Amino acid sequence: MTPLRERLMAVRARIADACARSGRDPSSVMLVAVSKVHPAAAIREAYAAGQRAFGENYVQELIHKSAQLRDCPELQWHYIGHLQRNKAKFVARVGAFVETVDSERVAVELDKHAAREGRHLPVMIQVNVAGEQRKSGCDVRELSRLVDHVRSCEHLSLRGLMTIPPLEDEAEASRPYFARLRELASRHELTGLSMGMSSDFEVAIEEGATIVRVGAAIFGPRPATRDQSP
Ligand SMILES: *Cc1c(COP(=O)(O)O)cnc(C)c1O
Numbered sequence: 001m002t003p004l005r006e007r008l009m010a011v012r013a014r015i016a017d018a019c020a021r022s023g024r025d026p027s028s029v030m031l032v033a034v035s036k037v038h039p040a041a042a043i044r045e046a047y048a049a050g051q052r053a054f055g056e057n058y059v060q061e062l063i064h065k066s067a068q069l070r071d072c073p074e075l076q077w078h079y080i081g082h083l084q085r086n087k088a089k090f091v092a093r094v095g096a097f098v099e100t101v102d103s104e105r106v107a108v109e110l111d112k113h114a115a116r117e118g119r120h121l122p123v124m125i126q127v128n129v130a131g132e133q134r135k136s137g138c139d140v141r142e143l144s145r146l147v148d149h150v151r152s153c154e155h156l157s158l159r160g161l162m163t164i165p166p167l168e169d170e171a172e173a174s175r176p177y178f179a180r181l182r183e184l185a186s187r188h189e190l191t192g193l194s195m196g197m198s199s200d201f202e203v204a205i206e207e208g209a210t211i212v213r214v215g216a217a218i219f220g221p222r223p224a225t226r227d228q229s230p
Pocket residue numbers: 034036057080081164197198199213214215216217
């Protein structure tokens with residue numbers, strides 16, 4: 001067994017354990033393998049091991065990899081990076097599940113391009129639950145308005161909320177933010193919750209995550225990237 005396949009199976013086992021602990025059905029949690037910075041060959045290997053959903057943060061990289069992996073018919077892209085309006089066209093074309101809608105302007109643009117592509121795009125609203133400065137995501141106070149707006153977009157289908165909690169050393173430190181996202185979703189009658197990464201996905205599952213976004217624990221450590229440089 002290759003190391004990547006081994007790590008993928010270990011993550012799946014940890015998801016199953018977290019589900020068992022919290023009395024949840026493992027099929028209620030979707031694993032998105034975050035493949036940013038890793039080559040198409042690594043994605044192909046995970047695909048061969050049964051992984052279907054992959055997360056990318058950069059539009060250029062998404063376009064490039066989706067072309068390279070056109071022969072993997074069941075592969076599903078999740079766009080999880082900050083989305084600029086002028087890139088919405090490309091994301092709509094690839095037909096990705098967009099987890100990071102955080103403004104009406106981006107929603108309008110995605111809706112327009114999804115219509116042109118003849119698609120219905122599943123989307124989530126990214127929420128800045130901790131109210132951190134310089135973090136993308138919709139402000140909690142603006143959420144109701146944005147939910148209404150996205151629901152009014154004919155070619156977008158609102159599936160839930162997504163968040164990235166503040167960076168902490170302890171997984172437990174993320175718990176209150178995950179619980180907060182769950183409350184916000186339930187207040188708006190939304191069932192999808194994308195929360196939890198390599199360092200805290202088990203806590204996220206205990207708090208109700210329906211999507212976990214796991215990169216390093218599957219693909220190994222990332223080389224330094226743009227968003228990690230000073
Ligand atoms: C990179 C990234 C992840 C995965 O992080 P890991 O720590 O590698 O699991 C998840 N979500 C988002 C939005 C990311 O940018």
